[in-house]
Amino acid sequence: MHEPPEHPPEPARSTAPDPSAAAASELLAAVSEVVLRNAPDRASLASAGPDAPLPEHGFDSLGVVRLLVDLEETLGVTFPSDAVTAETFGSIRTIADALKASGAAPAAPPAG
Amino acid sequence: MHATPDEDHRLAHRCTEREFTDRLPVHPTMPELLAHRADRDGSAPYLTFHGADHTALTLTYRDTLRLSRRLAAWAARELDARPGDVFALAPVNELRSVTAVFGLLLAGCSILSLNPADPAGRITEQAEALGAKALLRAPDAAADATVPWVPLPDPRELPAADDDWTGPDLDPGADAFYFGTSGSTAAAKLVAQSHYNGAVNAEALRRHHGLGPGDRFLGCLPVHHVNGMHFTLFGTLAAGAHGILLTGFDPFGYPRVLNEYRPRIASVVPSILETLLQTWRTPQFPQEFAYFVSAAAPLSRSTARAVHERWGVRILQGYGLTETTNFSTTMPRGLSDAAYRALMLDCDIPSAGTALYGNEVAVLRPDGQRAEPGERGEVCMRGHNVMSRYQGNPEATAEAFADGWFHSQDLGYEVVEPETGLRFVVLTGRAKNIAKVRGETVSLEEMERALKTLPAVRDAACDTAPDRFLGEVVVAAVATADDTTDAVLLEHLGRFFDPAVLPARFVRMPSIPRTATGKVLRPRLRELLAATPRALPATGPQS
Numbered sequence: 001m002h003e004p005p006e007h008p009p010e011p012a013r014s015t016a017p018d019p020s021a022a023a024a025s026e027l028l029a030a031v032s033e034v035v036l037r038n039a040p041d042r043a044s045l046a047s048a049g050p051d052a053p054l055p056e057h058g059f060d061s062l063g064v065v066r067l068l069v070d071l072e073e074t075l076g077v078t079f080p081s082d083a084v085t086a087e088t089f090g091s092i093r094t095i096a097d098a099l100k101a102s103g104a105a106p107a108a109p110p111a112g
Numbered sequence: 113m114h115a116t117p118d119e120d121h122r123l124a125h126r127c128t129e130r131e132f133t134d135r136l137p138v139h140p141t142m143p144e145l146l147a148h149r150a151d152r153d154g155s156a157p158y159l160t161f162h163g164a165d166h167t168a169l170t171l172t173y174r175d176t177l178r179l180s181r182r183l184a185a186w187a188a189r190e191l192d193a194r195p196g197d198v199f200a201l202a203p204v205n206e207l208r209s210v211t212a213v214f215g216l217l218l219a220g221c222s223i224l225s226l227n228p229a230d231p232a233g234r235i236t237e238q239a240e241a242l243g244a245k246a247l248l249r250a251p252d253a254a255a256d257a258t259v260p261w262v263p264l265p266d267p268r269e270l271p272a273a274d275d276d277w278t279g280p281d282l283d284p285g286a287d288a289f290y291f292g293t294s295g296s297t298a299a300a301k302l303v304a305q306s307h308y309n310g311a312v313n314a315e316a317l318r319r320h321h322g323l324g325p326g327d328r329f330l331g332c333l334p335v336h337h338v339n340g341m342h343f344t345l346f347g348t349l350a351a352g353a354h355g356i357l358l359t360g361f362d363p364f365g366y367p368r369v370l371n372e373y374r375p376r377i378a379s380v381v382p383s384i385l386e387t388l389l390q391t392w393r394t395p396q397f398p399q400e401f402a403y404f405v406s407a408a409a410p411l412s413r414s415t416a417r418a419v420h421e422r423w424g425v426r427i428l429q430g431y432g433l434t435e436t437t438n439f440s441t442t443m444p445r446g447l448s449d450a451a452y453r454a455l456m457l458d459c460d461i462p463s464a465g466t467a468l469y470g471n472e473v474a475v476l477r478p479d480g481q482r483a484e485p486g487e488r489g490e491v492c493m494r495g496h497n498v499m500s501r502y503q504g505n506p507e508a509t510a511e512a513f514a515d516g517w518f519h520s521q522d523l524g525y526e527v528v529e530p531e532t533g534l535r536f537v538v539l540t541g542r543a544k545n546i547a548k549v550r551g552e553t554v555s556l557e558e559m560e561r562a563l564k565t566l567p568a569v570r571d572a573a574c575d576t577a578p579d580r581f582l583g584e585v586v587v588a589a590v591a592t593a594d595d596t597t598d599a600v601l602l603e604h605l606g607r608f609f610d611p612a613v614l615p616a617r618f619v620r621m622p623s624i625p626r627t628a629t630g631k632v633l634r635p636r637l638r639e640l641l642a643a644t645p646r647a648l649p650a651t652g653p654q655s
Contacts, residue, residue, distance in 0.1 A: 061363050062550075062581055065387045069580075081393035086364045 024100060031096040034074050038067045050092040064089045071095065115516065117506070123516025127471055127495035136470055136496055138315040140284035141307035142346060143180075143218045145314070149352055150177040153325055157354045159345075161207050162369060164359050169207060173352070176214065178275045179207075179267035183215025185274035186265055191246050195220030195280045198290070200244040202228040202235070203335045204253045205359045208264040210335065210345065212248060215267075217307070220280040221245075222287040224302070225336050228255040229610045234300075235259050238292055241302060241504065284308040290503055291338055293434045294546055294555035302503040303434045312496040313342050313437040314350035316468035320442055321377060321405075323351030328400070330375035332358040332366070332384070333551075339408055342438035343379055363391040374398035381408045381551035383581050385415050385427065395423045403428050405442065408551035409583045410539060416462045426452060431464035431539060433520055435512065437497040440473050441465045441537050451531050463527065463536040471495025473537055475526050480515045483525065488540060491524045492517035545634070547576040547586045549613045554586060559615075560632075562608040563588060568596040571624040573632045574615065575641055585616035587641055591623050619644045 032050060039045040040058030048057065059067065067089065072078055079088070080102045088098040115123070125132035139145040149158070154174035161169045171179070187193035199216050201223050203209035216223050224242050226235050228249060236259060239247055249255050251263040288307040292300045317323065331344030335357070348355035356373045358366075361384050370378060378401070385406060404419070407430040419427055430442035443455070443465035455463040467473040474482050475489040483489040498518050501509040512519055521544040526535045545556040556574040563572035571591040576584045590601065598618050605614050619641055625633040 061361070062383075062387065065363055065390050066581060068390055079393075084364065084391050084393060086362075 024096070027100060028093065028096045030075060031071065031099070032092045034071050035067060035092050035095065038063065038070055050096075053091055054089060059089070075099075117510040117513070120510065120513040120516050124494045124513040124518050125496065125498050126516075130496075132496060135284070135308065136312055136315070138308075138311045138350075140311050141217070141282045142214065142288070142310060142314075142349065143279065143282060145311065145346075145349055146173070146177050146180065146214055149173040149349060153352050156325060156352060158349065159210065160354070160356045160373070161205070161210075162356055162358050162373075163206075164362070166365075171207070176211065179211045179270075180214035180218055181277040181279075182267045182270040182272075182274040183211045183265075184218040184279055185277040186267075186270050187212075187215060187219050187221070191262065193219045193221050193245070196286075197221045197245045198224055198242045198287075200224040200226055200235070200239040200242070200247040202226040202247070202249040202253055202255050202261075203341075204228060204250050205332075205335055205340070205357050206250055206252070207268075208250045208266060209253075210357075211267045212264050213335075213341070213345070217282075217288060218277075218279040220282060222289065224290040225341065226292075227334075227336050227610055228253045229612065230256070231607050231609070232256040232258045233607055234292075234609070238290075238300070238302065242290060282307060284311070285500075287500065287503075289341070291434045294553045294558060300555065300558060301505055301508055304500040304503045305434075305437055306500050309437045309497050309499065310342060310346055311350075312470040313439060313468075314346040316470050316497065317343055317347035317439060318351040319469045320439075320444070321347070321351075322445060323347065323353045323377070325352040327351065327353040327377070328373055328375040329353055329355045330358070330370060330373060330378040331355055332361045333379060333381065333408075334360070337408075337551075338432075338434050338438045339379065339381075339551075343405075361387075363387045367392045367395070370401070371396065371398055374400045376400050376402045377405060378403075379405050379407075381583075382406055382411045382415055383409070383550045383583055385411075385419055386581050389415070389418050389422065392423075397423070397425055401425065402445070405430055407431060407439065407442075409548040411462050413457070413460065413462055416456050420457055427456070427462075429456070429462050429464050431522075431537065432497075433522075435499045435518055435520075436471065436493050436495075437499065439468055440471055440493045440497070441467055443536075444532070444534070447529075448531055451529055455527070455529065455536055459538075461538050461540060463538050464524075466534045466536055468497075471497050474517070475524055475537070476517065480517075485526045485528045485535070488523060488525045490543065491520045491522045491537060491539065493520065494518060545574075547574075547584050547613070549584055549586065550582045552610065552613050554609070554613045556586065559586060559588065559605065559609065562605055563590060563601065566596075566601070566604045568593050568600070571626075573624045573634075573637050575634070575638055577616070577641075579616070586613065587617045587619065588615040589619045589621050589624055589637060589641060591621055 036042050045057040083098045083102050139148050150173045155172050157170050158173045158176050159171050199221050246262045248264055249261045284307045287304045289305045290302045293303050329348050333340040335341050403426040406427050411429045428443040430439050432439040441464045471493055472495055473493050476492045477483050477489050494517050523541045524539040529536055547554045559574045560572050563569050574586050574588045577587045579585045625636040
């Protein structure tokens, strides 16, 4: 059993990104991957980016619920009940933000 | 010895020895029922239209009658509506459409009810088959713009002078509605329902659910379907109850609406429950809430159990076909916990309940004799809710009414419940080639025929596959002459079908398994489809 290090490992260079920003970026990438594979038109959503409104890219109410289930199963998270709203599923970024804010974000997003 | 089609027709409309001509004690038309309610409970709320933007508009019974009369007068004046005319109507869950339903009936016209999401070809084919005088829709209905629609006016802006407009005397046996149905044949059929059929169904629902003035009923199913029309609109009307009509189902907003309106009953389809089980994580039901009524597609045991365990409420499953107006059976209210558990939760297939007032339901053997409880056979119905005919199709009508029963082509058995002594129906499968996608019935043979009209498709056959949220989806096997893409096939089918029911998957095969006489070998097809690996989710390039 290892004692946790008192300090996080020294970054190799002083210009390395902030670890929380890196985690957020990994979370966004993980969410994005699941959203894109559920998208009726993957290419258009991929080019529109993480702020594109999902309803405008073919996600109807049922598509959003399928997405919710896939996100939870793939990322091993559970959305808290107050985050299960239409607003949460507005875009890739709003989903990632909701997971981050709720503390439900996976500790280590699965490797891509 | 075979009976004549006329004799079969007569017998299929009898109920417990009561001839169809010996009418049950009901107000025999919807306009008469509306007038009765307006007279008796005129200031009571009949319908609240709850919009997607959370706006609400409530009509009393008296308002509804008044606005429907204006709509009838408008149709007579502007569209030359005359008794006996047929009008095609693509109604949506809003005020203009609902007053148009009552207005056209008041004017003595019959209504071809259309799915607004159907493509133009399907809509015009049905309207032409009936010689519809005009095609009507609400201005905000998302319907194919290439159809020559007449927009419905807002009756509140029509002349108040028409509030006392009186229509012709109505014949209860005359056609009130035509609904398209997807039976096992390649072509869709049009079911002709009389005013009296609708009145019997509405009265049956009033009795079965004990609905009465002061009861609230939450409906979100589309009114162009029999369930939305006959249960949400007419079942509440027969009872003098208050219906809350949502524009549609919103999996995030529904819990709030349910708690805001506090209904006693909410009408759903299984896919709605399955969806809500995902989105409604801290369920709270108002004290008044008694149960969901689920119909239009089979309810799975797992859904029934999850609703019972996680929400602590009951589902009363119902069953019926367009040919039997709307409902033939529904689980009764007031069963003991033990009986409910035995019939809905601790069994392989949740029961669809007992026969409703005005009709008989029986499981028959191939020789027409009634099966013993537990013995499988075809579920058949007879009674005062049985349709008049398939419009313009006497052969199909005679076949459906063979031996004096309506043949559902659904398979099942009966269970005698010991506490009540009643016979409960359990549905096990179908003898017809249809899919039920989110409660929408699709004829697989019709889809096969449509696929084969594409020159690149040498042959095609469709099957169903289970789906967690939709209940079932269509899977299409195609033998294509070249590398025709899924997108081309979907675009082609989109000219014939509602986009919601298009195949979820296409599987290429060198040939479709058929018998020597050309019939699809459906068990073999299913084996071949099962052996074809489902395309893995497109996860993108692996790093």
